[in-house]
Amino acid sequence: MSETMMISLTVNGQRYQRQVEPRLLLSDFLRHELDLTGTHVGCEHGVCGACTILVDGVAVRSCLMFAVQADGCELLTVEGLAPGPEQLHPLQAAFRQAHALQCGFCTPGFLMTLAPWLAQHPNPTDEEIRLALSGNLCRCTGYQHIVEAVKMAAEIC
Amino acid sequence: MTTRTFGQRIRRNEDPVLLTGQALFTDDVNLPGMLHVAFKRSDYAHARILSIDTSLAAAIEGVVAIYTAADLGDYWRPGPLLVSPPPIKDVVFNTRTQVPLARDKVRHVGEPIAMVVATSRYIAEDAAELIFVDVEPLPVVVDMEQALDPAAPLIHEDLTQNLVAHVIQQKGDYAAAKAQADVVVSRRLYYDHGVAAAMENRGVVANWDRKSQHLTVWDTTQAPVVIRNGLSGLLGLSAAQVRVIAPFIGGGFGPKIMMFYPEEVLVPWVSMQLNRPVKWIEDRRENFMSTTHERDQVHWAEIALSKEGRILGFKDFFLHDNGAYGPYGLTVPINSQCTLLGCYDVPAYYSEFKAVFTNKMYVTPYRGAGRQHGVFVMERMLDFAAQELGLSVHEIRRKNFIPPAAFPYNNAIIYQDFAPLVYDSGNYEPALDKALDLIDYDRFVREEQPKLRAEGRLVGIGLVSYVEGTGIGPYEGARVQIEPNGLVNVATGIGTQGQGHFTSFAQLVADQVGVDVRHVRISTGDTDKFHWGTGTFASRGAVVAGNAVHAAAERVREKILKLASEELEAAPEDLELTDGVVRVKGVPGSAIKLGDLAVRANPLRGAVKPGMEPGLEATAYFGPERGVTASGIHALIVEVDPETMQVQIKRYVTVHDCGRVINPLILDGQIHGGIAQGIGNAFYEKVVYDANGQLLNGSFMDYLIPTSMEVPRIEVDHVETPSPSNPLGIKGAGEAGAIPTGPAFAQAVENALAPFGVEILEIPLSPNRLYELVQARRQEA
Numbered sequence: 001m002s003e004t005m006m007i008s009l010t011v012n013g014q015r016y017q018r019q020v021e022p023r024l025l026l027s028d029f030l031r032h033e034l035d036l037t038g039t040h041v042g043c044e045h046g047v048c049g050a051c052t053i054l055v056d057g058v059a060v061r062s063c064l065m066f067a068v069q070a071d072g073c074e075l076l077t078v079e080g081l082a083p084g085p086e087q088l089h090p091l092q093a094a095f096r097q098a099h100a101l102q103c104g105f106c107t108p109g110f111l112m113t114l115a116p117w118l119a120q121h122p123n124p125t126d127e128e129i130r131l132a133l134s135g136n137l138c139r140c141t142g143y144q145h146i147v148e149a150v151k152m153a154a155e156i157c
Numbered sequence: 158m159t160t161r162t163f164g165q166r167i168r169r170n171e172d173p174v175l176l177t178g179q180a181l182f183t184d185d186v187n188l189p190g191m192l193h194v195a196f197k198r199s200d201y202a203h204a205r206i207l208s209i210d211t212s213l214a215a216a217i218e219g220v221v222a223i224y225t226a227a228d229l230g231d232y233w234r235p236g237p238l239l240v241s242p243p244p245i246k247d248v249v250f251n252t253r254t255q256v257p258l259a260r261d262k263v264r265h266v267g268e269p270i271a272m273v274v275a276t277s278r279y280i281a282e283d284a285a286e287l288i289f290v291d292v293e294p295l296p297v298v299v300d301m302e303q304a305l306d307p308a309a310p311l312i313h314e315d316l317t318q319n320l321v322a323h324v325i326q327q328k329g330d331y332a333a334a335k336a337q338a339d340v341v342v343s344r345r346l347y348y349d350h351g352v353a354a355a356m357e358n359r360g361v362v363a364n365w366d367r368k369s370q371h372l373t374v375w376d377t378t379q380a381p382v383v384i385r386n387g388l389s390g391l392l393g394l395s396a397a398q399v400r401v402i403a404p405f406i407g408g409g410f411g412p413k414i415m416m417f418y419p420e421e422v423l424v425p426w427v428s429m430q431l432n433r434p435v436k437w438i439e440d441r442r443e444n445f446m447s448t449t450h451e452r453d454q455v456h457w458a459e460i461a462l463s464k465e466g467r468i469l470g471f472k473d474f475f476l477h478d479n480g481a482y483g484p485y486g487l488t489v490p491i492n493s494q495c496t497l498l499g500c501y502d503v504p505a506y507y508s509e510f511k512a513v514f515t516n517k518m519y520v521t522p523y524r525g526a527g528r529q530h531g532v533f534v535m536e537r538m539l540d541f542a543a544q545e546l547g548l549s550v551h552e553i554r555r556k557n558f559i560p561p562a563a564f565p566y567n568n569a570i571i572y573q574d575f576a577p578l579v580y581d582s583g584n585y586e587p588a589l590d591k592a593l594d595l596i597d598y599d600r601f602v603r604e605e606q607p608k609l610r611a612e613g614r615l616v617g618i619g620l621v622s623y624v625e626g627t628g629i630g631p632y633e634g635a636r637v638q639i640e641p642n643g644l645v646n647v648a649t650g651i652g653t654q655g656q657g658h659f660t661s662f663a664q665l666v667a668d669q670v671g672v673d674v675r676h677v678r679i680s681t682g683d684t685d686k687f688h689w690g691t692g693t694f695a696s697r698g699a700v701v702a703g704n705a706v707h708a709a710a711e712r713v714r715e716k717i718l719k720l721a722s723e724e725l726e727a728a729p730e731d732l733e734l735t736d737g738v739v740r741v742k743g744v745p746g747s748a749i750k751l752g753d754l755a756v757r758a759n760p761l762r763g764a765v766k767p768g769m770e771p772g773l774e775a776t777a778y779f780g781p782e783r784g785v786t787a788s789g790i791h792a793l794i795v796e797v798d799p800e801t802m803q804v805q806i807k808r809y810v811t812v813h814d815c816g817r818v819i820n821p822l823i824l825d826g827q828i829h830g831g832i833a834q835g836i837g838n839a840f841y842e843k844v845v846y847d848a849n850g851q852l853l854n855g856s857f858m859d860y861l862i863p864t865s866m867e868v869p870r871i872e873v874d875h876v877e878t879p880s881p882s883n884p885l886g887i888k889g890a891g892e893a894g895a896i897p898t899g900p901a902f903a904q905a906v907e908n909a910l911a912p913f914g915v916e917i918l919e920i921p922l923s924p925n926r927l928y929e930l931v932q933a934r935r936q937e938a
Contacts, residue, residue, distance in 0.1 A: 023279065037185035038178015040407070042356045043441040047857035050356055078178035092176040096168055099822045102830060103655030104175030105182065105356040105407025126870075133865040137857065139356050139408050140655050142829030142894075143865040 007071040011036065012080025020067045027051045029067035030077060038078040038108050042137070049136035050109040053077045059113045078108035081115060090156040091115055091149070100149035102140035110136050114150060124154055162664040162674055163885075166822035170675060171405075171659040180405040183360040183375045184438045191362075192221055194424060194437035195281035197271040197288040198446065199263035202299070202516035202850020203310065204292035206262060209271060214284035219276040222431065223284070224423075226260035226270075232426055233257055236417040237387060240486035242322065243575045248487075249323040253313045255482040255519065257419045262295070264312055264481035265518050266852055267446025269419045274427055274435065297516045297850040301453055301478035304513035312481060312514040321479045321512035322487055326494060328569040329505030331461075334470030338461035342541045346458060347919040348530045348899070350451040351842035353523045354862050355654075357407020358439035359448055361421050363428035374401045374425050378682075380415035380692025382650040385684040387417055388425055396688070403682030409654035410834075411522040412449040414694050416484055445855030449485075450844060451523035453478040454493060454530045460538045461505075466548050466556045470505035473497060473534060477512040477527075480519035487512065489520060489527035491573045492626070496896075497531030498568055498578070500585045500622045500788055501557040506570070516850040522694065524834055525895045528625060533920060536621040536900035540907070541916075550904065551593060554622055558585040565881075573695075574629035576783035581888075583788050584878045585622060588812040591874055592620060592790035596810045601794060610912070615799055616807070617909025620792040623897035627787050627815070627889025628700025628880075632780030634689045635702060637666055637709040639717070639773035641759075643737050643752030645670060645677045647709075650690020651702045652682035656891065657823035661699060662706045664819055665885070669710035670717065670751065671734030689778070696787070696889025699819060704779035704883045712775030717751065720758055720773070724749060785880040787888040789813040791832075791897045795905040802924040802931070804840060804906060806869040814876040816888040824890055825873050831894020833868040838895065839902035841867065843921045914938075 008017040011034060018033055025044070030036045030053070042050035044063045051062040054076040081089045088096070091111055101107040110133065117132050118124070124132070129150045133143060174180040211223045226233050235254040242250040259270045271288050275281035296310040303309055304319040312319050335341060362375040372394060378384050378401070385401035392399070406413065420437050428435040439448065456475040462468055477490040494508045543553040559566050561584045568578035593599070601618050609616045635649040645666055653659070663677035680686045690702070718729040721739040725732065725747055733742050740748035755773045765771050794807040811828060818824050841861040845853040854860045879886030899920040906927065907917040915930045 021279070028278075031184070032187060035187060036178070037182070037187075040182070040357070041184070042358075042407075043857045045441065045856055045858065048356060048441075078176075082177055088173070088176060095176055096172040099169065099826050101172060101175055101655075102657070102826055103356070103406060103408045104171070104180060105405075107175055108178055111176070130865040135864075137356065137862055137864065139354060139410070139834070139862065140830045141826055142831075142833035142868050142871060144829050144868070144870055145826060147865065147870075 005068050007068055009070050009073050009075060011075040012077060022066060022068050024067045025063055026065040026067045026070050027062040030062060036077050036079055040105050040108055042106065047137065048106065049113060050106045052109040052112040052136070054112055054116060057116060059116055078111055081111060089115065091118065091153045094149040094153035094156060098145045098149035098152055100141060100145040106136060106138045110138065110146060118150065118153060118157060122154060122157065124150065162667050163819055165820065167660055167664055167674055167820055169657050169660040170663055175405070182357060182405050182407055183362060183377050186362045186375045186436070188364055188434040191434040191436055192274050192276060192431065193278040193281050194427065194435060195273050195278060195285040196269045197273070197285045197290065199259060199266055199268040199270055201263055201292055201294055202266050203295040203297045203312065204263050205295060206259060206270070207291040207293055210289040211271060214273060214287040217280060217284045219280035220273060220284045221276065222274045224258065224272045226258040229257060233260065236422065236484050238486060239415060239484050240488050242487050243491060243571045243573065245324055245326060245571050247325065249320070250487065251316055251321055253482055254484045255419060257422050265516055266850055267443065267518060272423055274431065299515060299517065299846055299848060299850050301476050301513050301515055302455065304515055305511065312516060319514040321483050321514055323511050324487065325509045326570040327507045329470065331470045331472050331505045331507040334505035335461040338469050339464035340462045340542060340545050341459060342538060342545060343459040344538065344541060344918055346456045346534050346537055348454050348533050349843055349921055350453065350523070351838060351844050352445060352448070352450050353410035353412045355408030355410055355413065358441060358444045359413065359418065359420070360438040361424040362434065362436045363425035364434040365428040365432060367432050370398060372399045372425055372429065374399065375404055376401055376421060377406050377413050378403050378415055379409045379413045379652045379654060379694055381652055381682045381684050382688055382690045383415040383692055384421065385688065391422060392426060392429065400685045403652035406652060406654040409693065410524045411526060411694065414522065415692055416449060416521065441857065442855050445860065446852055447518060449521040450480065450518045451489060452480065452517070452520050452844065456534045458534050458538050460542055462542050462546065464546065466546050466553045468501055468503050468557050471503050472507045475510045477510055478515050478520065479512045480515060480517045482519040484519065485521040488522055488573045492527035493530040495531065495570060495572050495578050496528035496624065496626065497535045499532060499535045499624055500559060500583065502559045517846055524831065525892050526695070528892065529896045529899055532623045532897050533900045537903060540904050550620055551589060551598065555586060555589060559583060572626055572784065574784055579783060580624065580786040581880050581882045582878050583786060584876065585788060588788065588790045588814055588876045589622065591876065592792045592810055592812045595812070595872060595874060596792040596794065596808060598792065615797040615909040616794065617905045617907065617911070618792070618794050619901040619905030619908060620790065621897045621901045621904060622790050623788065625696065625787045625889070625893050625896055626784045627696035628781060629695050629697055629784040630701070630781050631691060632778050633691065633702035633705045634687065634776060634778040635706040635709045636687060636774065636776040637706065637713045639670065639713065639751050639755040641752050641756045643676065643750055645672055647677060647706060648680040648687040649702045649706060650687045651693045651698055654693065656698055656827070657820065658698060661819045661823055662703060665703060665707045666710040669714045672737045672751065676737065696891035700785060700883060700887055700889050701779055701781060703819065703887060704885055705777055707885055708777035708779055709775045712777055713773055716773050716775065717754060720754055721749060724757065779883070781882055785816070785882050785888040787815040787890060787893055789893060791901040793901055793905050795909055797906060797909045797927065802927040809869050810872045812874045812876060813893055814878050815890040815893065816880045817877060817886040818875065819887065827890050828873050828894040829871050831892060832871055832898055833863055835895040835898020836868055837863045839899045839920055840922050
């Protein structure tokens with residue numbers, strides 16, 4: 001298993017070049033090679049959505065991609081969502097305001113799923129929000145406060 | 158005076174780091190030179206181990222070590238019994254706890270057999286796949302009703318039967334009560350359960366530093382102090398040499414309590430063996446197989462009533478499926494036994510249970526911890542009794558509520574905390590009235606339901622009550638300290654898994670010392686910061702640790718006032734603490750910053766006089782004699798699709814009473830989340846083992862936890878009956894949401910399916926199961 005490949009990619013605006021095994025999951029690459037541990041791993045079979053990141057602007061599950069598949073891509077993880085240090089993205093601020101997180105483990109996945117979605121759905125209904133959330137699992141909140149946070153964020157955005 | 162924050166919807170202090178990906182979870186600990194562990198686990202539910210061949214695995218490049226039970230030497234020993242049986246007369250209890258690595262036989266699928274340590278997790282898993290375990294399969298016990306059959310294979314061969322425990326508790330004379338009864342109803346009820354499925358799996362990182370002779374362990378535990386004390390004993394270290402850190406934990410819900418899981422015990426040991434940092438992170442499949450479950454009970458229940466609908470007596474016998482080992486004693490079945498009595502005045506109660514070993518993952522508390530089983534039995538039996546008596550479901554409950562004047566109310570049996578089951582306070586009728594009003598019960602039954610039924614729609618309503626024993630002892634502690642920069646540091650020994658401790662505890666301190674909530678920094682779950690305590694479980698964090706934090710903050714306030722009265726030459730009662738300063742009331746120029754006062758309390762010259770202590774710091778403990786009892790009503794309206802038998806929850810109302818509320822925003826979140834888990838438990842989640850003890854649905858593709866599409870909007874209202882048992886008047890709330898959902902759901906679905914005459918005697922349901930029940934009734938007809 002010593003065969004490796006060189007990849008280069010951009011994560012949160014920073015360029016990285018790394019030699020990786022072809023079988024290395026993108027989620028593990030981000031977490032353990034780049035130490036971007038904000039992306040969480042909940043199931044490693046693409047159901048829970050905790051590991052969701054943006055690849056070229058599209059929300060994907062980083063546990064269902066190999067790092068080598070992200071070669072040449074532009075990635076955004078939760079660490080890069082806020083506009084700057086000590087600042088929060090409107091979604092992050094709304095999550096705090098509405099108490100839309102408890103343990104916070106699934107939260108990065110929700111944020112990264114919702115950020116591009118909200119940009120495309122500026123005036124969502126409750127039903128549309130629930131549908132948009134339905135691919136991400138949360139075990140703490142019962143989703144209600146997340147729905148409220150998304151509505152709140154839609155108003156701020 | 159700074160505005161009191163107790164009772165306010167304060168945003169959480171912990172959110173910014175969680176929202177920006179900066180919070181440290183166990184798997185985020187990356188240390189130089191760290192090794193990674195993977196386990197070879199049993200594919201069989203019950204088998205004798207004949208041989209283990211690790212030679213191929215050991216030859217893989219990057220494999221550092223492989224251990225089997227034989228390699229552990231003296232370190233191989235069964236885990237501790239965490240909770241001994243309560244002092245109940247004639248209790249039978251057989252202790253058999255899990256082992257670090259299976260030695261002679263395996264007793265459930267997923268039991269660890271060998272541990273691989275390698276330079277990466279990928280390599281460790283490659284190697285684990287190449288370990289060959291030769292076994293002789295043994296007959297398997299899966300069904301708890303067959304576990305005590307004399308012909309059943311023995312799971313622990315040194316016992317004469319698969320019996321964990323036999324317990325009888327009673328009050329009054331049930332036989333006499335039954336003899337006087339006008340109506341006696343009996344049923345067999347079944348309650349299955351699932352897994353906690355916290356979004357974060359378990360994990361342990363250990364770092365033995367040979368030079369300082371010190372071990373640091375990051376552990377996804379709810380009880381770091383207990384783990385630290387236990388690990389130091391097992392490893393032959395002094396407690397001061399071991400630091401256990403429970404960092405941010407991605408959901409606990411019970412199975413992360415303090416189990417001394419095999420992995421939890423082995424990873425620190427390996428770090429010491431190899432002088433390297435070592436990490437093991439559970440994957441989701443392992444979580445299904447080898448993190449504790451909470452599972453089946455079957456009850457044979459009988460209720461005796463007067464013709465007016467008063468409960469005269471209740472008799473219950475149940476079997477409790479304990480799984481293969483029993484590290485957590487009898488907590489779950491005792492909770493079922495005690496919580497069955499609910500909000501009701503039951504003059505005579507006979508309850509007997511047998512807990513049995515089966516070849517399945519073992520059972521320990523999961524949110525509700527057996528309470529929901531008891532509530533299901535009582536609430537369903539009341540529903541059946543109401544039907545016999547021609548009463549509504551709310552009338553029969555109201556008739557039997559313990560009246561407010563009867564508190565403290567002694568149920569005269571022993572609870573899980575070893576104390577008599579005494580309810581500290583309660584006031585159940587206002588909650589019932591509120592719930593009936595909120596869900597518009599009468600109008601639904603009188604107008605809406607008949608109209609919809611006439612259209613062929615299957616709509617139903619359910620309403621149940623429950624109690625939740627919370628806030629049990631023995632104690633928690635906290636230390637509060639004003640820093641020279643004016644910030645307040647607080648340390649407590651419990652762990653935190655999303656309950657908002659960084660905020661609710663900060664509110665308690667802020668109110669005492671007059672600072673902004675954001676200026677109070679809470680440390681939980683780090684034994685180097687605070688090394689006394691028990692842990693976060695049994696809805697006890699706010700009650701027990703909260704009252705300890707409050708007490709320590711009160712003492713710091715006293716110290717502030719004493720020192721400031723000297724500095725300002727004013728009587729303590731003339732001082733006020735607000736906005737981080739202490740000043741003489743009505744004298745604006747007199748203010749001293751708390752930070753400056755803290756510096757003066759820790760002088761470099763002069764003397765700290767006898768009887769005084771340096772700094773503005775205090776430690777306090779809170780140890781309640783017994784728990785406090787929260788309560789509530791859940792009501793819901795459902796619609797069942799006649800074609801698919803899918804159930805849609807149209808409305809969900811809860812009226813909850815947990816005494817005084819520290820932060821209603823956090824409380825709402827706790828209730829929503831509990832109900833979501835309760836809904837999963839009622840209709841979607843079921844761990845399925847086949848006849849060979851194979852786990853059939855160990856993934857999120859097969860085991861369904863509710864999504865945003867299944868959990869409805871939940872309408873929450875409160876009644877506040879303060880607890881007289883603690884200074885803050887609070888009761889726990891963590892498990893409340895999850896406890897009554899099953900029986901409420903069952904009643905509503907049964908009501909919706911009333912045209913078919915279906916009786917619901919089990920949880921969880923599913924569309925398939927509802928279809929079977931309806932078909933069976935059709936065939937009978």
